[in-house]
Amino acid sequence: MDSYVSAHPLALSRIGIAFIGGIFLFFGIIQIVGSLRTITFSFKIPVTLNRLLDYMYGEHCFLKSLLLMFIIWLPQILVRYPGALTVDTKVSLRQYLGVDAATTQHPILYTVFAGKLIDFGRSIGHPAFGHYILVLLQTILMLLVLAYTLHSMKKFQINRWIYGITLVFFAIAPIFIATATSSVIDGPYSSFFLLLITELVYYLFMHEVYRRSWIHYLLTGIAVFGLFLRQNGIYIIAAITVTAVIMELYFILKEKQNFIYSIVFLAVLIFPAIGCNSLVNHLHEQYNAQEYGTRAMLSMPVQQTARCLLEHGDEIDQNTLNSIQKVLTWNLDEYKEAYDPLSFDTVKQEFNLDASSDDIRDFLKAWLHLFAKYPETCINATLNQTYFLFSPETINQTYYYPYGVTMRAGKYDMSEFNPSHSKLGGIISILKQIYHSFGFFPVLGLFVNQGFTDLLLLAISLYALIEKRGRILFLCVPLLLTLAIVFVGPMVLYQARYTYPIMYCLPLLYGIFFSQKGN
Template identity: 25%
Template sequence: MQHASHPQTPRTYCGEHRGFIAAAALLSCALAALGIVADAYRAADSIAGIAQVYGSAGGVAAAFLLRMLPLFAIGCGLGYLWSQSRRTSGEHRAAKPWNRRLFRIAALVIFLAWLPWIVAHYPGTMRDDTFAQALQWYGIFPYYTQHPVTDTVVFGAFWSLGDLLGSRAAGLFCYIVVQALASALTFAAVATYLDRIGAPRALVVGTVAFYALARVIYQPIDTMSKDALNGIPFTLFCLLLYEAIRTDLAALRSRRFRIAFVAALVITAVTKRTMLYVALLAIAIIALVRLARHRRVAPLLAGTTVSCVLALGIWTPVVNHAVDASANPTYEMYSIPVQQMVRTLKEYPRALDAQDREQLGEFIDIDRACRVYNPWRSDEATGCIVDGSRFPVCLDIWLALGAEHPASYAAATMNMVATWFSLDAPIDYGHDAQAELFTPARMDAWVSFFDTRAQLDGFVASLDVAPRGELAPIRDALESLDSLQREMPFVSSYGLWCIASPLITATYCLCTYGGRDLRYLCYLSIPLALIASLLVGPIALYWYSIPSVYICPLILGIPFAMVSGERKHTDDKDAAAPDTRRIV
């Protein structure tokens, strides 16, 4: 028992955070159960898939424990680290100076750890969208806005560099090296920032090790793709946003910080539009929380407005006009309602009367959507949308259909989001473009962009992305090491990095602060917005996990940022701006 005469005696972790331990146990149970249900839907498009995956009640129970116990252990371990920050003395709560030595060492360690992987997979690889962008860059197919033109220009500059060097493969490799250097510097900044706000050495070192050695990080690094490119400015934007929150927006008084903030958000927006939606949703949440706390929001909204004007009002229109890019509509945000309605009408063709069916037909070609329906991906069904602007007038049909057939709606939704909750499905990037993008089936699809098959074959050969035979021994050795992590799918699963990690952090913040200090809602706005974007997306794809994975250490640092930012702001106008120079 702690006596009043010894107030300095620290309370034990269990005694101080019994509420969090209980909440972590409940959360672990819920996520483990969701993971099992997710695997059932992934296997058989139904909850009945549990029997197919696990075979018996004993198998289900074992699977549950193998998921719940590690999650609970991770939660308790993180809770212990987070609780230590609340026991530090007052002088440790102010942010420390930027550790330039740590930044340099972390960047070097991370890059050198990736280097063997990058060299072994020379010249690097690309995803299907990137190949389509190559066709646009070389004038084989007109530009269109489904793929950000800014990314196409960046990639094209390196392809043209390869042409000057006499090898497009060399241009691709140059891009991979530059991307790896920029990523290493960005991740080193995250580790150094965690150190700056008082995170324990174990978390800082663990962050460097995670960025250097985790397969969910090094696998996309050697890939030319809009997702890997966008991950760099998005991570920097999140770091700067967290510093602005931590300092009660005082950091935005620094001109260099403002410039860095705007630049990071602009580059994030023009390299992948989905991340602009995530950023805007997060900023809206922050603004609402701050207004509820009677804190100023003008500096944040001003920076956001300037960024949107530059990205959407100036840069994007100018670049699109320069290449005469045609605008093509996208319907990702309709994925869930479309899947729900199409699945229901496929199962119950007479669920709608003639009048409702005619009205819904103004929004989507129902018959064709039912024929091409894919339970796990909405691209086929949303490709049948006739006029996206007609969806609002069909809201009553969507709601009424769901009220009548909730089971079909639930099954359609679970199929779309199941992988994000899976603790068994590994995030697995491919590294053989020849085997993935240029298979016979793929080549039959790509040939539609060319006049003849010979032209397609010649263009693919000019990219020269096939793995080098002389590097096979090194590549095989590294793939063997990589398989060690892959054979433990929990550690590289979608559910762990995209769902469990932010929810564990949110649970700790809620149990620690409750309604007393709502700043944690500002920090959690980014991961919550990311989760929302994943759940409404058209497919659970490994590329879409990149933002969540890249900023995971920042999310785990939220409790330390909360403590580091605990200071009294008596007068915003007279308070001195913090030293943010080294952050930018």
């Protein structure tokens, strides 16, 4: 641990070298993107593969894609019975049962929905049945959204070979099936995110089709509602709405848009968000949930402050220490034991949830003082925790499995959560190896590589900015905001699931960007 947290006289120089190397890597990806755009329109598909793509890309594309993915997923759905109960969901269920005090740390909508289903499972024989129903519903949702996206790619006239690679990616990449069959919010949240991006593509690139079909308005409203499954969903909706207002005003002034249709589209974004936010607030009041949002929002200042206390604790004046300890209650010796340079999780345990707004303000002043005094320490603290976001050489994926987590709480007894483990343990172990090896697959492995996908998103955004392609930039806004939220958030190590919305949406964004030739 000391090798990570000790200050080094060449710290800033090393950061500078890494930054320059990152720039060259980023520009290398930009060159690849430019080359791929040329290849997109000149790539020759072999005859046999071309016939297969003709069949899949032809009539009933939605049903064919759905059936193929279902056939590939079905054995995994059965083997992974009754789904993986994750630690976060375990914590949420304990709060739902009243065993632990309710907080706003985990999405209340998902907590209540999962709790009701597991209550139902218990009423028909075992809580595991309810958990399996939960993951089956998540799986159905994801299959429908992925098939709809593939169907839409045909409507958008995206090149067939991009469609084919996307179909294979959706069908075999574990970030889809493994997430769908785990009680983790990122699966349904990312599905709704992809659905919203798909509808935005319709609105931006097939405007007449969108505004003449009530189905598109309905799906947009459902997607907006679904984004409230995560705490930061409200920020994504706010950013999309603000961007949409600016774009609609531009179109109205240029007489390219009817005022009434603009109002209807904005209403579809705003009213579901208002309704869902009211429901979330009502549930928080009903369960008397304690506010945890401040702790998450302050994760970067907290991590940097903890690093400064660890490395320079003896140099910090008492007034600054007093301001810090109103929010972080540990003493200096305890930081040495608890601090983890790669994770905010350990430091947050002593965050004072009862800190007043004045306490938070004094803490932020103390943090800014420390940042000005020890900039290299603070920068190192953030880079240690977030470099996975931009490091293609790092496989930062974690998948959950239907064993290893048991739960006894109140009327729940999940000590025998998966009775089939003894018979299927070997198959699950093989599946585990396949999941973890997927990141090393040629081409497809890059699409589950957090560093590569994040840099690819930045490269496409830069191209769109330079070429003044406003509609592509509109699509990039929620993805870039997702990346920014993760960067300043509490956890990156082994938590690539926080950037799953980017990974889920990139094939569609890639296809739209490269297939709009001459746009």
